[in-house]
Amino acid sequence: PEPEISQLALLFMGKGSGNYYKADTIPVNGKEISLEDLTTAMLEEVRKLYGVDLTTDSKLxxxxxxxxxxxxxxxxxxxxxxxxxxxxxxxxFPLIYDMGVTASRKLHEILGIQLDPNEIGFLALHLGAAYTIHRKPSKYRAVVVFPSDQALATVVIEKIRRQFQDRMDVVAVLDAYEKKRVEDLNPDLILTTLPLDHGLNVPTVQLSVFYSQENESQIFQQLNRLDKNRQKDIFQHRIRELIKPEYFLETLDASDSEDVIRKMCQPLVKAGCIPPEYADAVLEREGYAPTSFAAGFALPHALNVTIRESAISVAHLDHPLQWGDHSVDFVLLLAIREEDRELLGIFFDWWIQIISDPLRFGLLKEKNGYAAFVQAILEEK
Structure with missing residues (x-):
């Protein structure tokens, strides 16, 4: 249809398309709504809940x-x-999809319209593209040992700096390995053109003197391993605090998903972690898009509710229940307070690794008690 072709043309034009708008407002229920105000309100809600500030991203x-x-x-x-x-x-990308849910919730609040999961997913694609650009974790510290020609070393090191400037800082360039100096620099990574047997607990990548594409791939893979280990350390440190024995329900008899949510909230309310109205807020979030997955689990949680202490409640259901479009027999109910919101991203990243391994995920779903469950979560592949 002609209107769809015009809309597609505007999308291709990007910033220049603003010259072709008839107005910067849209008519909704008899009144004009500013598009700028609408998008700003959505992005502000994402900022408040997830600590991700995309409000100044004009392209978004x-x-x-x-x-x-x-x-x-x-x-x-x-x-x-x-x-x-x-x-x-x-x-x-459950965290990014949840940002889409948050944006759609704001639209519902302002315009009174409820989006289906497909439309929520489109919002999430916009937010996710911007999020991957703006997300700036702390950089790793790298020491380069390059005992060759200085001019060649300068060319190689500048290339490495350009390629990995968003993830790594080269804090020193040495023409010879000096253990004491390297220890004082406290690097996360050593890059060298010579074989090194240094005995330090620091990953080392051996480079070609002319720096090849294979070397670039090796550095990239090592940085990814450092990311994984960083998340693992934080996750393992906090998981026992988040999932306490009293929040672990080895068997739960429930009639439907609402019954599951209310029963799982009870121990958290009793412990003072969440307010009594938290279950209602979780059900409101489920109303926008169910948190169930085809693998037979659900990750219910609430949006914009004050939480006193971060916690995760775990339940193995006595029998599978229909939850949205999927049958579920295993549930993790999340209650993460604003001060710990970075844990939400770490949890989702680590959880995806677990469920991507059928063996580990199978161990999680077995009803072997709290200790076996925690061990299955923390166990390496």
Missing amino acids: QEGLSLHLRGLLQRLRDRTQVDNVYLEELRWR
């Missing part, structure tokens, strides 16, 4: 504004669009 604002125009037109025309990335988003 423009993309969301264009998307909202098309979205509202689809709602007026009662047109449904399938999102081919929906299941991958929910499965592999």
Whole structure:
């Protein structure tokens, strides 16, 4: 249809498309709503809940504004669009999908419209693209040992700095390995053109003197391993605090998903971790998009509720229950306070690694008690 072609052209034009808008507002229920105010309100809600500030990203604002125009037109025309990335988003990037849920919740609050999971997924794609650019974890410290020609070393090191400037700082360049000096620099990574047997607990990548594509790949893989280990250390340190024996329900008899949520909240309310109304807030979040997955588990949680102490409640259901589109027999209910919100991203990243390993996930779902469950979570592949 001609309107869809025009909408596609505006998307391709990006920033320049603003010159072709008839107005920077949209008519909703007899009143004009500013697109800029609408997108800002959505991004501010994401900032408050997840600590991710995308409010100054003009490219994201423009993309969301264009998307909202098309979205509202689809709602007026009662047109449904399938999102081919929906299941991958929910499965592999649950935190980003949850940002989409948060944005859709704000739309519901302002405009009174409820989006289906496909439309929520489209919002999540916009937010996720911006999030991957803005997410800036602390950089790793690298020491380079390059005992060759200085001019060649300068070329190689500058190339490494350019390629990995977002993830790694080269804190020193040495023409010979000096154990005491390296220890004082406290690096996360050593890069060298010579074989080193240094005995330090620091990963080392041996480079070609001319620095090849293979070397680039080796550094990239090592940085990914450092990321994984960093998350693992934080996760393992906190998991026993989050999942206490009194929050672990080896068997839970429930009639439906609402009954599961209310029963799982009870020990957390009793411990003073969450307010009594938390269960209602979780059910509200489920109303936007169920948190169940095809693998037979659910990760219910609430949005924008004051939590006194972060905790995770775990339940093995006596019998599978229909939860959204999936049958579920294993549930983790999350209650993460604002001060610990970085744990949410770490938890989701680590959880994805666990459920991607059928053997480990199978051990989690076995009803062998609290100790066996925690061991299965912390156990390496």
